[in-house]
Amino acid sequence: MKTTPEHNERISKMTFASVYPHYVAKVEKNGRTIDELHQVIEWLTGFDKDKLDALINEKVTFQTFFQKANIHPNAHLIKGVICGYRIEELENPLTKQVRFLDKLVDELAKGRKMEKILREG
Structure with a gap:
């Protein structure tokens, strides 16, 4: 399924x-912890808990969030x-990055082992 320009803009x-x-x-409902969620987000973006809290408080858009991120070199996996x-x-780079994050959170919630989620090549 292809994304539309409107979808990418949204x-x-x-x-x-x-x-x-x-x-x-989603992760807590499935028995995982916020610390594990933060570990997954930090792996993908490079944002530690303090930086994540600051970005949440600033109410940054996904566009700004991923512009500031240092995407892990293995994210393509x-x-x-x-x-x-x-x-x-997915062709739109931002939409792809958001879906990377969604996929990692989904895998965490489904009980996948952390070593598998944090793709090390």
Whole structure:
């Protein structure tokens, strides 16, 4: 499934702070911890807990969030389908990065081992 320009625009304007509570609820509901969630986010973006808290408080958009991020060199190893989209086929770089994060959170919530989530090549 291809994304539309409107879809990509909507994602870019969404705030990370509006989605973060959903990530927390999803992982906690499935027996994982906020610390594990932060570990996954830090692996992908380079943001430690303090930086993450600051970005949440600033209510940055996903566009700004990922502009400030230092994306892990192994992020390209994140593959599969999330929200009906095959990650490898996404053309918009920002939409792809947001879906990388969604996929990692999904894997964490589904009980995948941390070593597998944090793709080390």
